[in-house]
Amino acid sequence: MRLPPWGDLMSGSSGRRVSVFDTTLRDGEQTPGITLTPDKKARIAEALDGLGVDTIEAGFPVTSRGESEAVRRIAQMGLKARVVCLARADRGDIDEAVRCGVSSIHLFIATSPIHLRHKLRMNYDQMIEKARDSVEYASSMGLRVEFSGEDSTRTDIGSLVNVARAVREAGASMFDIADTVGTATPELMAQYTAAIRDGAGIDVSVHCHNDFGLAVANTLSAAGAGASQAHVTVNGIGERTGNTSLEEFVMSASRLYGFETGIRTVELCRVSQLVAEMTGFQVPGNKAIVGRNAFGHESGIHTHGVLSEPSTYEPFDPADVGRGRWLQAGKHAGRHGVDSMLRGMGFTLSPESLDMVVRWVKERGDSGFSVSGDDLRRMALEVAGPGERSMERNIENAGAGTGVAQ
Numbered sequence: 456m457r458l459p460p461w462g463d464l465m466s467g468s469s470g471r472r473v474s475v476f477d478t479t480l481r482d483g484e485q486t487p488g489i490t491l492t493p494d495k496k497a498r499i500a501e502a503l504d505g506l507g508v509d510t511i512e513a514g515f516p517v518t519s520r521g522e523s524e525a526v527r528r529i530a531q532m533g534l535k536a537r538v539v540c541l542a543r544a545d546r547g548d549i550d551e552a553v554r555c556g557v558s559s560i561h562l563f564i565a566t567s568p569i570h571l572r573h574k575l576r577m578n579y580d581q582m583i584e585k586a587r588d589s590v591e592y593a594s595s596m597g598l599r600v601e602f603s604g605e606d607s608t609r610t611d612i613g614s615l616v617n618v619a620r621a622v623r624e625a626g627a628s629m630f631d632i633a634d635t636v637g638t639a640t641p642e643l644m645a646q647y648t649a650a651i652r653d654g655a656g657i658d659v660s661v662h663c664h665n666d667f668g669l670a671v672a673n674t675l676s677a678a679g680a681g682a683s684q685a686h687v688t689v690n691g692i693g694e695r696t697g698n699t700s701l702e703e704f705v706m707s708a709s710r711l712y713g714f715e716t717g718i719r720t721v722e723l724c725r726v727s728q729l730v731a732e733m734t735g736f737q738v739p740g741n742k743a744i745v746g747r748n749a750f751g752h753e754s755g756i757h758t759h760g761v762l763s764e765p766s767t768y769e770p771f772d773p774a775d776v777g778r779g780r781w782l783q784a785g786k787h788a789g790r791h792g793v794d795s796m797l798r799g800m801g802f803t804l805s806p807e808s809l810d811m812v813v814r815w816v817k818e819r820g821d822s823g824f825s826v827s828g829d830d831l832r833r834m835a836l837e838v839a840g841p842g843e844r845s846m847e848r849n850i851e852n853a854g855a856g857t858g859v860a861q
C-alpha cells in the first residue's frame with residue numbers, strides 16, 4: 456500500500472496487524488437513550504461479521520434477560536468473528552456467561568484508587584485477589600479470557616503492571632487498558648501500552664473514550680506502541696461522548712499509518728447507516744468518514760478541483776468506504792460545479808443560460824436559502840431552450856438530488 460509521505464513517521468507500524476474488537480453491542484448500547492432488542496442486536500452482529508471485525512462483544516448478560524438472550528443468540532449464529540460477552544470479576548457473572556454459550560469472556564475490575572475507594576470499597580490487594588480468582592475460575596470453565604482494568608489510565612503504572620501480570624499468570628490471554636473516562640493523552644497511552652506489554656509479558660488491547668475528542672488518536676498511539684487490539688464502536692457511539700469510532704480508527708490506521716486490519720472498508724458506510732437506523736442515533740453531517748458531508752462539496756474552487764482531479768480535495772476515493780461524492784449548489788458554488796450537476800440531470804446549458812442559473816444560485820444563497828437538487832432542476836427548466844435539454848431523459852420527472860451519486 457502507498458502511504459502518504461508522513462505515513463512512515465511511526466516506526467514499525469507498516470503492515471502490522473491490529474485486531475478490531477467491536478463493542479457497538481455492549482459499550483455502544485450503553486449510550487444514554489439507546490436500547491436494542493435481541494433481534495436488532497442479531498442484525499447488527501451479522502453486519503459486523505460481514506464487515507470483518509475480529510471480535511464482537513455481544514452484551515453484558517447479567518444486566519437483563521433480553522441481554523442474556525441476545526448474547527446466547529449471537530453466540531449460536533456461527534459467525535466468523537469471535538463472540539464475547541462482558542462480565543465483572545465475579546463467579547456469578549461468569550456462570551451466566553457460560554450459560555450464554557460463549558467461548559470467550561471479557562472480565563473487568565476497577566483498578567484506580569478513585570474506583571477502589573468510592574465504588575468497590577476494596578483495597579488494592581483485595582482487588583488483585585478478586586481479579587486472579589475470576590480469571591482462574593473462567594479459565595477452568597474453558598473460557599478464553601481478556602481482562603480489562605477499568606479506569607486503567609488513572610491507575611499508577613506500576614500497580615497496573617502488577618494487575619496485568621497477576622491475570623496473565625492466572626490464565627488471561629489479553630490485558631485491556633481501559634481509558635474509562637477519556638482522560639488519557641496519546642503520550643500516556645503509548646507509555647502504558649509499552650509498560651504493560653513489556654512489564655507483564657501479555658498482549659495489550661486498548662479501550663478509549665472520547666471525552667476530550669482524543670479516542671482515535673489515543674488508540675492509534677497505543678497501536679504504534681505495540682497494542683495488538685483496539686476496542687471500537689460503529690459511529691463512535693458509547694457511554695457519554697462515546698468510544699473510538701470503528702470507521703475513523705480503521706481508515707486512519709490503514710491509510711495514514713500502514714497498519715493492517717481485517718475490515719472490508721467498502722462496507723463501512725452501509726454498516727454505519729444500519730447502526731444509525733437500528734439505534735436511532737443519527738450520525739452528524741460533519742462526522743469523519745461516514746458523515747453526510749465527508750465527500751460533499753459546495754465551494755466553487757473545491758468542486759472545480761474535485762471534478763478535474765478528485766484527490767485535490769478528497770483524502771481518498773469515497774468508493775473505498777462504499778459511497779460517492781456529491782456537489783451542492785449554493786453561494787460558494789462556481790460554474791464548473793453547477794454545470795456538472797446540471798449535466799448529471801440531463802441539461803447542457805449555453806454559457807449565457809448557465810450564467811443565469813449560477814447568478815440565481817448565488818442570490819438564493821446570499822438570501823439565506825439552500826438550493827436543493829430539485830430547486831436547481833426547476834431553475835434550469837425555466838432558462839433552458841429546446842437544445843439545452845437532453846432528449847433521452849424525462850427531466851421533469853427525474854428523481855430528486857443533484858444527479859451526482861451520494
Ligand code: MN
Nearest residue numbers: 482635662694
Ligand atoms: Mn467503556
